[in-house]
Amino acid sequence: MSDHELRVSKIRDGTVIDHVEGGQALNVLAILGIDGSEGYGVSVGMNVPSDRLGRKDIVKVEERELSQSEVDVLSLIAPEATINIVRDFEVVEKNRVTRPDSVTGVLSCPNRNCITNAGEPIDTRFDVVADGVRCDYCSTILRSDIADYIDV
């Protein structure tokens, strides 16, 4: 796309989460715990044309970098995402997300009878499997609704 057609402005400093599967941008914001009240500059492009994905979403957060656990959870809903760190208008770092083998302490289990919901001091742990993530304790599988169970 030429600068001509840019839909979302470039940012000076912050993080651009690019190549997000179309329709997942609001879930990306949920994962980052951003609802606008924090004061960060946030730009969201939805269903932007993309050579690689057909349509993609893009999320730009100014003055903010991501933690590894945030990136781990992001990879579950946006496996093709690229995380770009921008400083003084330049992309200084670009990383594809990679799916972790498991995520600990970032998702809650939807099963009310799961030991992780019993008020015990136990971190949740989900193994990443082909069709979603599976609770280590009760084997409940979360699929497309992973974002609803984020606890970070």
Ligand code: CTP
């Ligand atoms: N970007 C931005 N602000 C900047 C620099 C880049 O918002 N100051 C955005 C671009 O709009 C793009 C993403 O960050 O969505 C990555 O920028 P860049 O690496 O320059 O683009 P591409 O080469 O197209 O990236 P890729 O190869 O990952 O598709």
Ligand code: ZN
């Ligand atoms: Zn469970």
